Amino acid sequence: MSATTETLINQYLVFTDTNEQEATLVVARLADQVALKQLTLLQFIQTAGDYLTRDDDAIRSRAILCLSQMLQTLAARDATIFSKQDVSVLVDFYLSKFDDLVSHKATLLGLSCLVDFTRFASTNVAKILQTLEKEYAPKKNLAPVRYLAFDILARLLAKFGSFIARNLSAEFATTFLHVASGEKDPRNLIASFTLQEVIGAKLGITDEETNNELFDVAFCYFPISFTPPKGDPYKITSEQLKTALRGALSSNTAYAKDAFPNLIEKLTTTNAKVKLDILDTLLQCIQAYTPEAVQLFWLSLWNALKFELLHNELSMFSAEGVATDDDETRVYVRMFEIFRAMAVKLRQCLESGLQPYLTTLIEELLPNIEPEHKLFKASMLILTNVAEASPEAFNYIVEKVFVRLFEDVNDLNVPKQRNLIANMGFFLNAYANLVNALNAGEFESDFASNALLSHKDNILALLSKTLMSSSSREATLRIATIHQLVKLTSLPRFLILEETSFILQFFNEVIIADDAAQTCSAIIDGYVAISRDQHKVQLLLDTSFPVLMSLLPDSDETMSPAKSAAEILAILVKMSTNRQVLEMLCVRLLNKLEQAIDSSSSYAYLTLIVDSIAEAVFTSELESPFLTDEWLKNLVPQVNALVIRLSQSGRLPSDECYVNLLESVGKLLNLIYKYVSVEKHQQLLDELLQFGFQTPSADIALFKWSLAAIDKTALMPNSTAFAEQLIVLAHASDELTRVNYLQTLAIVVNKFTDSGFLTPLFAMLTSGVAATETREGIQSLEIIAWITKGLVLKNDKAADPFLCYILTLLETPYGVVGSRCLEIVICDLELFAKPKKLISRVVPVNTRLLYKQKFFESVVPQLVEKFGSAQEIATKKCYLIAISLLLKYVSREIILPHLTTFLPLLLQSISLIPDNEIRCASLTTISLTTNELPELVTQHLQTLVPALLDLSEAKNGNSEKVRLEALRCLLLLPNAVALTKIVPFRNSVLRRLEVAVDDKKRAVRKAACDARQAFYEIS
Amino acid sequence: MSDPINANPSILDENAMPTRAIKGKAPVVDRNIQELFAFSLLHTAEPASGNVPALVSDTESEQEEEDPIDSQEIYDLIAHISDPEHPLSLGLLSVINLPDIQVHDSGDRNSMSEVVIRITPTITHCSLATLIGLGIRVRLDRCLPPRFRITILIKEGTHQSENQVNKQLNDKERVAAACENDQLLSVISQMLATCK
Structure with missing residues (x-):
């Protein structure tokens, strides 16, 4: 057993440094043995003992590393394996090794792994801290080794956080200061800052001396300017470092007395990136420190920051939003956030925190609140940003500011009016933001009777008076006014419905009389915004809709002078984003169409009305798709009835303008059918085929567009015969109608026929093409081209002979015609456009993606x-x-x-x-x-x-x-x-x-x- | 540039700059019909069938209606030149005004024509009037056909040293010399960069 252990240890000594993979394997096998109890810790130490104490630096440090790595593997596999005693012995062993500089890496690694073992006792913590402070010399070690020391501290803090906070906080801080001072490596710095954030937040260190040192050890790096070196394996970014340092600095309120003055001092920098970093840190400190700390420093912060804001144009800020997003803008935005954050924080003070702050701001800024004052905009921006902090701040500031704003509002010249109105928008934004941030309960208790509400009448009076009495040449003033009025209508819980209705009436008057395009488009945007609000759309239908509708002439001979019918229709179309409005519009416009037909208006006017309906349907389907099944019952029959009425009104049906109108009606029908749910399409097709096909008729346009909307899965009986009939009809009709028949043919070939009948047809058609260019020849080629189009769209092989034929044409007298045939085959037509997924699940054309x-x-x-x-x-x-x-x-x-x-x-x-x-x-x-x-x-x-x-x-x-x-x-x-x-x-x-x-x-x-x-x- | 000479000029609203009004209303285009005709081979093939359109174009170009060069066109060319000291265009600053531009053009390509522009400096002691004038001259030199003689004058009574400036602006030698000056030319380049 121990023989193998010895071999393994020997192998490790050889492999480590040269073959890391092999060394890891050896360590794993050793760990296996220990984990399976085949090898006790004692046996291991005995076997390796000789190496662990060898004089040779290389062998000794490798042997210790072997032990440490084995522990690392074991800690990950089974942290309960060692008894309390084992762990303590090992800790002591490692602690005794600190006099051995070459083994520091192994020692620190071993210690940090030991912390992870379950039975690592809290009694060891003090020993480790002490030894680290006394015997570990960070400056003598390389960055990766120093990282291990931070790692030990981090692990100790994670495992024994509350124990250390109770008993060892001072010792821990001292050790940390020892380990962290003079650190330069970015990865270690992140570890150091993260550690310090926990120390500041959790250990509750109150000793002033220690806190000063802790602050200094972090702040000496501020501001960080760091460019990641090439090939950094840890991929550390400057942003990570900054964030970590910010966390460290803001972790303990005790740092406030150092942090604020030092940070303020650094603000003199001219580098926008550094300034942004400082402001971000200030902001985070304000948010993290206690209210009392902020109370001590708000005045110095205010004094330090206000000048930069007051002495800039701040042209990128407008009531409509922030125009740019560069560092300079962010600096200003951050300053506003700091002022707001202070207001939020000071409100939490036990006594009179917020009021002195607000009073100071008002005292200093209120004199600037005059529309022509140079500092007007900046002052308004600061005040609105602070007002946004809380209902108290809002009410106090609005009360003061608005009383002054409305002091002499009656005799302002145009630039002053413009300035006043544009900047008043900041308060409306602040109101909206604040209300959105409050929950319903807070709103009722703190904000239901807010200061802006008490000035509502003044605001409305000012805006409406400006809008109604200014000259239409003052476009920017009027547009700004309109923007603010629209914003008023959008403010939550502000206007009552009658007031919105008044605003709409003003808009109606302006849009009728004013011919400045931008003013009108501002009002249209307002209409659209209101039409999107479920609660207010009825107002729009009641006030604005009838007014505009009444401006549409019944016939185009009685045009209203101010706006052309086309302009009014365009406005109505833009308003119809909401389905409710759209259906109302369709009904009214169809009635208008009927009147226009009866009063024999020009085809152009009729087409315009039809196109407008189609446009409205299209845009509103685009916005929020809906099914048009219902429309089959009322709208579609009405449209068809109108077409019949038109054909009976005794006009010339061969007129090009008439065909044009029919095309427009066809497009409208096409649009409606596409949104009829797919289940109804077979029935739709059957009904369409009732259309008479005996003689050529211009009405084929309607059929063509309707057929183009039918789902491709619908079945057409006798499609082949139908296709052949279309060819016959095409031959017999006038030019425009012929193209319509041919396009219908292409649709049929694309969706409804199988390609079997094409071969004889091909032979027949090509035989009609004579050697020299003739009318009949061209007609046959036209048919070939459109059939090919239907086939090519669906990548049908049957298209190949047709295509080859067209290509050979290019060398014959039909060359020019042939090239135009190719154009027909590939051209984009609305008729064959494949829409994105429709809500009706209809696929109206048989087309392949590529x-x-x-x-x-x-x-x-x-x-x-x-x-x-x-x-x-x-x-x-x-x-x-x-x-x-x-x-x-x-x-x-x-x-x-x-x-x-x-x-x-x-x-x-x-x-x-x-x-x-x-x-x-x-x-x-x-x-x-x-x-x-x-x-x-x-x-x-x-x-x-x-x-x-x-x-x-x-x-x-x-x-x-x-x-x-x-x-x-x-x-x-x-x-x-x-x-x-x-x-x-x-x-x-x-x-x-x-x-x-x-x-x-x-x-x-x-x-x-x-x-x-x-x-x-x-x- | 040190402190601006006129720090607070009055500014024209962008919408208030004179523009070429849209002539009447666009005729209702029968888009639908055009689309149908475009794909009727008979319709398009027939006129072309008489061989290649053998340079029939001379007659075609004669039918082309002529848009004469008028003061609005000149205004559009120069109104967007930036002022050298404000981030605004000469049109917005009312340095250039439509009524102060006269075009004398017979339309005959072989006879001389003339453009006279009177500029209004923002203040009467504006030392940049010559630079502005030079900018306008360079712009017009580049954009107008060579048959045009360009005269740039200070509007009567708007500048202390009106005569001197006028003389300087219309002195061929001095203009040519100025255009040899690389630094001056790069300032003018910047002024012209905002032209639309």
């Missing part, structure tokens, strides 16, 4: 290759058009990997093909490349820059849009491309842009100025 990628990856390389091999310019052009058209519809993530192949093509295309649409498409992609892969663009600057300059001039048929795009591209270059590469082009660009700055179009001139300015700045 169908575009698949399409793009398979088609584009072919196009690029054929473009390269094509001989004729016309053919090349077709391929290029096809590529450009595809690029329009594909997101940049998909394009990005292909840019390297594309760019040369695009460069050719912008100079080769005088087609504005293609040029625009190419330029957009070049802009994208410039942003994403500037290196790639850099290689082509020689061709790119002259080409862009050519396109920026009004010649060769460059449209305004092309010129703009080219100039935008140029504008990007100086920032995207390395300076040395672009500098050679500087002068030529500047010279040639002289043409563009004299362009006929203003927008182009502007873009040219921007580009030129960017190139001028290169140097």
Whole structure:
């Protein structure tokens, strides 16, 4: 037995320092033996005894380390294994080893492990503390060893905290001071600060001398400026150190008399980060120390901090919130928090803590409370922040401040009014924050009759008077006033409903009369905010809704002068975030629509109303989705009835505007159907199919959009026959209606047919395409394109022959048509848009997630290759058009990997093909490349820059849009491309842009100025 | 820069800066119809079928309506230049006012045109008036076609040494010399950085 033990110990002596893994294994096996009682502690000591006392430093220290590590393993495995006696013997053994410097690491490790054993007796604590203080010399040891000493203290404190607090607090503090003084290692410092936090908070040390020393041992590190060294295994951050030190400093009120003066002294720093650290520490100290300590120091803190606040503009603070989040702002925010924290703390004083503080603040700041005073804003900010601390503070401050604010409120000029109103908002915020922080009971007992309430009438009178009597040119004043009024309505337990209703009436008057966009949008925001409040939405419906509705003309010949119907509808739509409002809006607008039809209003007005309804439904579904099952009973029949009414009103149904209106109605129906629960969709489809399909009709638009909303699992009987009928009808109808039929066909193919019938159809359609371009041929190709679209969307293999056919078209006289076919296949249409998960669980389109990628990856390389091999310019052009058209519809993530192949093509295309649409498409992609892969663009600057300059001039048929795009591209270059590469082009660009700055179009001139300015700045 | 010369100027509200009013109401665009037409091959193919649009563009560009360079355009170019001592733009400080900008432009690309700008310094002894004027000149030199002659004057009665400043601002030699000065140029660069 002991022979193996000896072998193991020998192995350990060899392996430790060289092969840590092996050494750990050996230790584990030794621990095993002890744990299984195969080896007693005595036997171990006997076996190792020789090594433990050997003169050779290396062997001796290793042997002790072996013992310590074994203890460590055992402590983790079974802490009860040793008797009280065993532990004490071991403690004594270790304590006797302190004269041996090389073994300090092992000794300290052993001791710290021993503390963890269950039977470690409290009698050992004093011995350890004493020996550590007398015989351990921290300065002679390395940082990892010193860490162990902190570890021992921490473990002792954790296990015997209350015992030490009762009997050994002074000794513990002395030992700690000995261990901690002069420490520099960041990890040890964190251990030291953490330890001190417990010492300060738990040990109840009252001796002034000791506390002074304790404070000094921590404060000497303040403020910490620490940058973590590279490759630090402990990943210690400056923030960790700061937090730990803050904890140590704030742990004991006895430190207050040192902490506050010292911290205040440090405030003279100009470094914002350090200042923030100091303020954070001050804040934490105020929160942690007793009220009495704060009572002693609030005056010095107030005097130390107030100037910095009073002498700054504090422009980042407004009643709407804090605009920036940099260190400077945080410094101010922290100062406000300190003032507030003092108010909170002083309130807890036994006698007259808070009042002197408040009185001082008011005495000093009240003279500044005048709208034109330089210190007005800062003073208001300080006072509101303190007021937020408690009901007492709030009432006292509000009482004083508001009496002064309203002293001569009647003859203020505009800047004063603006200042007054904007800064009054701080008090409203403070009120809201305070009420939210109080629970219901506290509110009733302390705050139900607060000072702000007693000034409510004054505030309302001031704001409403300002809003109603100011000129509409004073937009900022009015907006500030509106913001405050809206805020008033949102304050908890402040306004009664009648008062909110008054405010709404003011808003109504302003929005009708005022034409300043920002003022109106502020009011609309107010409406929206009120519409979201369940208790107040009825007010909105009662006061504002009818007023706005009455402004909508019954026919567009009787427009109200102030606001156009479109503007009023836009306001109404924005208000309809709430379902209650939305349904009201729909009913009213449909009535309005009926009146408008009867009074033969223009199609434009009718379309506007329909679009507004759709917009309102859309936004409110987006906000909080709901099912529209109910609407099938009333709203949808009403819409259909209106369409019939319209068709009977004797207008020309072939009118383009009529088709436009029908499209809008279709979109509305589509939206409603999408939110009908999925179970009802089969029934919906069956009803839809009752629609007459004998003769071509413009009403197909309604059917198309409705069908597009039907869930893909619904079944269509005889879908093949239906598809064929659609083809026939498409042939027979006028242009717009034909597209509608074709889109319907695409929907049917996408959702309802199986691909079996396509093969004969394909043969039939392609045979109709003659060798030269004919109308019939194009019509057949159109059908092919739309069918392919339906198939490609769902990644159907049946699409392959169709696609191949379209691709071969590009080399025939149908080339241009072919490329447009490709566009049809890939284009994004609202009709086929896949919505995010709908509440109705309807999936209205059969589409695969990555169908575009698949399409793009398979088609584009072919196009690029054929473009390269094509001989004729016309053919090349077709391929290029096809590529450009595809690029329009594909997101940049998909394009990005292909840019390297594309760019040369695009460069050719912008100079080769005088087609504005293609040029625009190419330029957009070049802009994208410039942003994403500037290196790639850099290689082509020689061709790119002259080409862009050519396109920026009004010649060769460059449209305004092309010129703009080219100039935008140029504008990007100086920032995207390395300076040395672009500098050679500087002068030529500047010279040639002289043409563009004299362009006929203003927008182009502007873009040219921007580009030129960017190139001028290169140097 | 030491203490600002005019620490507390009156500031125009941003919304009150003159802007180009939106011309009338945008016509109701038949978006729906356009979308339908866009995908009708017959509709789009027919005009294109007559071969490549063989540089028909000359006629097209002639149809393009001309936007003349007017005082609002000049105002937009220079109103956003920052004041060298306030973090505000010249427009907000009312150094530049729309009525004080005159454009004499026949629209003929071959004849000279002229822009006259009268600036109003924030106070009558503003020593930065020349710098402001130089900034405006550089901006316009960069943004206007070379056929424009640019004249920058101090508005009558708003500066103590009106004549001197006027002379300095419109002296080609002195302007050219100033633009050779790198330090001055970098100050102007900063002033122009806020242009929109």
